[in-house]
Amino acid sequence: MSQAQHQQQPHQQQTMFPRERAWEAKLEDIDAFIKGSQACEQSRVAYLQSAHASGKSTTLLVHIMKEFQKYSQGSIQDIPCLIYVLPRDAELTFVVDYLTEMADDLLELISSQDFDKPEIPFTICTYEGFISNVHMIPKFSMSTTVIADVELRASVAGEIFFGQLKELIQKKDTPIGKVLLMSPHCSKRTIEAFEKAVGKVQDIIVPDINPELNVQHLLGDGDIRPSIVRAVDLVLEHTEEGKVFVSTSQPHYLSGIKTGHAVYVSASTTDELKSKISATRVLAVDPEAGISVPIPKLYLLVSEGVSDTVLFDTITSQLVQRKRTFTKQELDQQQSWALKTTTDPKIVRVFLCMTKSKFKHLNSTGDPWGPAWNLHLPWLTLRIFDVWSDRAMWELPIRSPPDHFAFEETIRRLTVMGLLIKGHGENPYGYQLTNLGYGVLGTMNDTPIFRGNLHAAYLVAVVKDGKQSTKVNRVLIRMAAISAYGIRNLCAINAGTRPTVSQIRDQCASIGQKHCEKGGLWAALGVYLKGNERYDFIGNRTELINRGWQLLNPKVGREVLCLVADLERSCEITPVINESEALMLDKDEVVAVERALMWAWVYRVVNIECESFDAFDISSLRDVVVDEDVEFLNLHGTRMKPENRELGRFFAIYNGLEQTNGPNGEKKIQAFDLTFIPQHRYEDVGERFGLEWPSAIITAYPPH
Structure with a gap:
C-alpha cells in the first residue's frame, strides 16, 4: 500500500483500538516479524510506519519486551537481546519515564546507554550511545533485535548510526538477526539503504486513527x-x-x-x-x-x-x-x-x-x-571519514546523500583547508583526517556550538597544534569564541549612527583597538576586551547596553567569557590577570593571526571593488551585497589603501551569509561581519597548491 493510500484510509479502526495502541491493527504482522525464526543467515529488516501518538515507543515497546520475556521461561539469561535506539536523550528520557510508570516490572531488565552488561537483555540508548558502544555488538553471543526510530530530518548522529547499523547487518557473522525501523513518515533514503544490504524490506503500515485537529x-x-x-x-x-x-x-x-x-x-x-x-x-x-x-x-x-x-x-x-x-x-x-x-x-x-x-x-x-546536510555538513563529513577512513567513496555504508555534489564539494574544501587528505596505498579512493582535521573534529565533538562553525573550530585546532606564540593563541581563542556566538550577536552598530573609525576605536581595547579599522573579528575582539575592563559581563544583566553607536549584549558577552575560559583550560593556556596587556601582538604575531584567519575562512571570502563597491563571493563568483552601515570594517579607508587601489579590489572574510529582500522584494544574499585580510596573505594558497589565488578555491559545485 502506498503512503498516499495509507493516509486516505477512513478511520474505521477507531472503535477497535485506542489511539495509543493503534499498532494492534497490525499485531499479527508485528509479532510474526519479531517472533519469526531466522530462516537464513541474512538479517531481516522491517519498516513500521505508524502515525504520531500511536504508541510506537510506549505500548508497542512494552508489548515487544514482554513477548521477549516469554521466550525465557523464567531464565533471564535465555532472553534474546533487544536494543531500542532513539535519536536523542530528550526522547529517551520520556520513554524511561513511561516504562517507570507503566511497566516497572521490566525496569530491572533494562540498561540505559550501556552495552557492557550481558546479563541485562534490554538496552535503550540514543544514536550517539549506539555509536559509542558499537564495538560491543560483535561480542554478543545471542541473536539480537534492534528497534530504531527514524528521525524526520537527518542529524549527524543519525547518519553515522544508520551507516554503522547497515554495516553490521551485512557481516556474515553478525549477531543482529532483525531490525525494526519505526517512524510516522516514510523515509525512502533509509529503506533504499537497507534494501541494498538485505534485499526486500518488509512494510508494516498502521492505519492512522488520530482525530482531526x-x-x-x-x-x-x-x-x-x-x-x-x-x-x-x-x-x-x-x-x-x-x-x-x-x-x-x-x-x-x-x-x-x-x-x-x-x-x-x-x-x-x-x-x-x-x-x-x-x-x-x-x-x-x-x-x-x-x-x-x-x-x-x-x-x-x-x-x-x-x-x-x-x-x-x-x-x-x-x-x-x-x-x-x-x-x-x-x-x-x-x-x-x-x-x-x-x-x-x-x-x-x-x-x-x-x-x-x-x-x-x-x-x-x-x-x-x-x-546533517546543511549547517552540520562539514562536521558530518569529518565524522564520516573518521569512522570509515578505510573505505573508498562508493563503499561508504551511509544512506545516500540528498545532494552528492554538495557532499563532494565539502570534501574538496576540507581537503584544501588541510583537514582531509586523499587516501593512498590500499585505499587510494578514500579520505583520511589530518592532525589538524582531528583537532577540528575533536573541537566540534566536545563543544556543540562549534558544530555549526567550521571556521571557528579551525582556529581552536590551530591553537591545539601549538606552532605559534601564547599571545597569538590567546587572540585566536577569543576570536574563535566570538565567531562561534556571532559578532553581531555580541556587538552591533546602532541603526542610523554611522560611527567613525575613531568612535569605534574609543570603544575598543588592546590589540582590537589597534586594528579595529579591519573590522569584524578585530573590532569585536576590541569591544569584548573593553567590556571586560568595564565589567559589562559580570552579573545577570540581560538588557542590551546602549552606548550611542554601539549595542552590546552582556548575556552573549558572558557566554563568550565562559567559552574562552573553557578553551584555554583545554588548550593548557594559563589565564592572565591583565588580559589587554597579554594580547598585545608584535608585527609577526599579527601576521600569524591573519594567516590563521585566511585559512580558516579560505572559502568564505568576498571580493569588493574599490570604485563601485560591487561585491561577489569569490568561491562561487555569485553577487552578494554588503551593508556598510552595519559593518565595523572601514570600507572607504580600506579601498583607499595603495595596494588595494592598484589591484582595484580588496578581500574580506565573512562570518555569515544571509538571504535578504531587495527594495523590490527580490532575494539577495548579504555577506556580514566582514574582516579585512591583506591580499598578500593569499599568496600562501598558491604556494601550497600551485594554483594562484583565487583559482584554487573556485567551487566545483554545478550551477543550479
Whole structure:
C-alpha cells in the first residue's frame, strides 16, 4: 500500500483500538516479524510506519519486551537481546519515564546507554550511545533485535548510526538477526539503504486513527504576533493549569505576554525539555529541534510554518542563513504535540500561520534535508571519514546523500583547508583526517556550538597544534569564541549612527583597538576586551547596553567569557590577570593571526571593488551585497589603501551569509561581519597548491 493510500484510509479502526495502541491493527504482522525464526543467515529488516501518538515507543515497546520475556521461561539469561535506539536523550528520557510508570516490572531488565552488561537483555540508548558502544555488538553471543526510530530530518548522529547499523547487518557473522525501523513518515533514503544490504524490506503500515485537529489558519496582512500573544494570554487567564506550545525561531515577541512568561528550548538544548515543560505554562521550541514529546494539559499550539535556519544554498554553494518553509511531515510532527497531551486533542486550538492555499501546496517528503546536510555538513563529513577512513567513496555504508555534489564539494574544501587528505596505498579512493582535521573534529565533538562553525573550530585546532606564540593563541581563542556566538550577536552598530573609525576605536581595547579599522573579528575582539575592563559581563544583566553607536549584549558577552575560559583550560593556556596587556601582538604575531584567519575562512571570502563597491563571493563568483552601515570594517579607508587601489579590489572574510529582500522584494544574499585580510596573505594558497589565488578555491559545485 502506498503512503498516499495509507493516509486516505477512513478511520474505521477507531472503535477497535485506542489511539495509543493503534499498532494492534497490525499485531499479527508485528509479532510474526519479531517472533519469526531466522530462516537464513541474512538479517531481516522491517519498516513500521505508524502515525504520531500511536504508541510506537510506549505500548508497542512494552508489548515487544514482554513477548521477549516469554521466550525465557523464567531464565533471564535465555532472553534474546533487544536494543531500542532513539535519536536523542530528550526522547529517551520520556520513554524511561513511561516504562517507570507503566511497566516497572521490566525496569530491572533494562540498561540505559550501556552495552557492557550481558546479563541485562534490554538496552535503550540514543544514536550517539549506539555509536559509542558499537564495538560491543560483535561480542554478543545471542541473536539480537534492534528497534530504531527514524528521525524526520537527518542529524549527524543519525547518519553515522544508520551507516554503522547497515554495516553490521551485512557481516556474515553478525549477531543482529532483525531490525525494526519505526517512524510516522516514510523515509525512502533509509529503506533504499537497507534494501541494498538485505534485499526486500518488509512494510508494516498502521492505519492512522488520530482525530482531526482543530486547525485555524491565522491570517492577516499585518503583524500576526499580537494576535498570538492575546491567544496565549486567554489560555493563561481562563484555565487553571493550561499550557501553550509555540514553535518559533524568534521567541522575543512572547515577552509581551501579560500573565506569565515563555521558556525557550533551542535545537541544542532539547535535553532540558522535561524540566522546562514542568517549569512553565508557555513552552516555545525552536522548530529546528524537530521533536515531539508528551505535554500535560495543552490548550493552544502555535506553528509559524517557517524557520530561521542555515541551509546549503545551491546558488552560491555556501551555507546561508535564511527562512525555510516546513514540509507537511514537519507540520504533522509539530501538531503531534496536541495528540500527545493529556487534554482531549479535539479541544486543543491549533494556530497555523499560513493560508490554506499555501498549506495545500507544501512539499511532502519523508526525507527533508536535515541539519546533517546543511549547517552540520562539514562536521558530518569529518565524522564520516573518521569512522570509515578505510573505505573508498562508493563503499561508504551511509544512506545516500540528498545532494552528492554538495557532499563532494565539502570534501574538496576540507581537503584544501588541510583537514582531509586523499587516501593512498590500499585505499587510494578514500579520505583520511589530518592532525589538524582531528583537532577540528575533536573541537566540534566536545563543544556543540562549534558544530555549526567550521571556521571557528579551525582556529581552536590551530591553537591545539601549538606552532605559534601564547599571545597569538590567546587572540585566536577569543576570536574563535566570538565567531562561534556571532559578532553581531555580541556587538552591533546602532541603526542610523554611522560611527567613525575613531568612535569605534574609543570603544575598543588592546590589540582590537589597534586594528579595529579591519573590522569584524578585530573590532569585536576590541569591544569584548573593553567590556571586560568595564565589567559589562559580570552579573545577570540581560538588557542590551546602549552606548550611542554601539549595542552590546552582556548575556552573549558572558557566554563568550565562559567559552574562552573553557578553551584555554583545554588548550593548557594559563589565564592572565591583565588580559589587554597579554594580547598585545608584535608585527609577526599579527601576521600569524591573519594567516590563521585566511585559512580558516579560505572559502568564505568576498571580493569588493574599490570604485563601485560591487561585491561577489569569490568561491562561487555569485553577487552578494554588503551593508556598510552595519559593518565595523572601514570600507572607504580600506579601498583607499595603495595596494588595494592598484589591484582595484580588496578581500574580506565573512562570518555569515544571509538571504535578504531587495527594495523590490527580490532575494539577495548579504555577506556580514566582514574582516579585512591583506591580499598578500593569499599568496600562501598558491604556494601550497600551485594554483594562484583565487583559482584554487573556485567551487566545483554545478550551477543550479
